[in-house]
Amino acid sequence: MNQSGMRDDRRLPRADPPSLAERIRLEMDAFTPSEKRAAHLLLSHYPFAGLGTVAEFASRAGISAPSVLRFVTRLGFGGFPDFQKHLREELEAQLLSPLAKASPSDKGQGAPALASFAEAVIGNLRATVENIAPAEFEAVVAVLSDPRRHIHFTGGRFTGALARYAESHFRIVRSQVDFIEGQPALWRDRMIEIGKKDVIVAFDIRRYQEDVTALCETAARQGATVVLLTDPWLSPIARVARHVLPAHIAAPSNWDSSAGLLLLTEALVAAVTKRLWDTAKPRMEAVERLRGGTS
Template sequence: MGQNRSVAELLRTEMDKLTPTERKIARVLLANYPVAGLETIAQLAARVEVSGPTVLRLVGKLGFDSYTAFQAALRGELEARLQSPLVRREAASEAAGTDFLAGFVRRQSELMQQTAANVSAAEFDGAVALLADPKRRIWLLGGRLTEPLAAYLAHHLKVVRSQVTQLRALPASWADHLVDMDKHDVLVVFDIRRYWQDAQRMAEMAAQRKVQVVLFTDQWLSPVSRCAKYTLAAHTAGPAGWDANTPLLMLIDALIAAVNTRHWSDIHDRLQELEQMRAALGEGGG
């Protein structure tokens, strides 16, 4: 298995190389990830209505020499999903040398490179197209540590398009917005380990209303991925026990840049008018 790649990433990136029968298994695994992969071979084969040897062939294509090794990887991911920063810090080894900043930057660079290598062009381009579509309303939701990321993306989108709303991280207030959502809307959710059940419930209810869900998550995949149209997963396992938001921010900046570059003709006039208004209002600063 590729270094630092989750089984979910392997399934998503290898999907086009699989046979139609193997893709059926992959979709079932992703739809109930990682629990479906912890079933026995017989149980998983019966669920997908394929043979046991077909399951083993898929596992082999993912780089595992046995179903036992495949399940061990999934159990490791399940444990990683639930780890607190305290546990991660105690398990982490000290970085070599005394130049902490240089080591930290190297690790961030590695995480960003791993992120870029494992986000498919189809997922990224699909998210860009949805967020740039002026006919769609955009709603954004972030959690305790990712709410600033949702706000950052919301601020940028508000500059280049209309109908952008950031939801407060208060589940009791969501119904007031959910009741107005329909197939013309996009819900952008930020959800990293240890995942937010309220966000999952909100995304599922939105999806039931035909809302297109775009998910920003980590390599272990938030349960929101089960109902997401597009999933952008970042490698976030940073040093000192805290997951890093830098790779997620890189994805956000790349998405913003792509929206501006690919849809500049639609954005130009709006920006020009906006700048004139800011000048008239005496706005200064970024």
């Protein structure tokens, strides 16, 4: 019904043609029912669903071949081969250069707030990486890759979420992983069984939280290895920590940014997964099997 004015649908300052998937999402409302089924199939298995034959696509989408053809025509392609070519090129571009999409120039004032915030965060990430001693990072990877050790994650009000994020990944990669709530009442009892072979990974940035510090000090006193992810001003936990990874957190906001901590966390997860691959793979497969009830 609408969509008569097709000329001004792209007035926003866009860099390069966004993913076809994004365009499909934008136009989704204007699609006919069978076109929607095609779109959903494509988006749910993007872009592989579109790389086979028309007949295959039609069958999987539950529509007829001509409907598929009409769908790709509506998207502006000259024909199905054209459409496939676009998918292949897009896929290749995305796969070969994850960084290629970063366009250097600061383009128009799209979302000044968002863009400048992003630039600040990116600056933090670069600064974080430059100030991490490679040996320290490696040492932490080694500690977290030791299957004999038990690993406990913890954090403060805000950083507790990061600790959870770390825990949810490491839990799959290896065994002996858990999360400890920051409140003393919740961990006091557990401390009896914390010893030399335990590792505490603590997240703590300024407005350092006393209960987290207390937890780490207690654990350290019992011989546990403490790994600390903090800001460049260092949480007091640094005094008892064996390894410290500082991340820059300043942002044009009333709040600090935890992106640097997340970066370190994800890099650690990646490195440990790689190092423990032989044992991590079966675990991940098992998890996948357990999840995959439907398909």
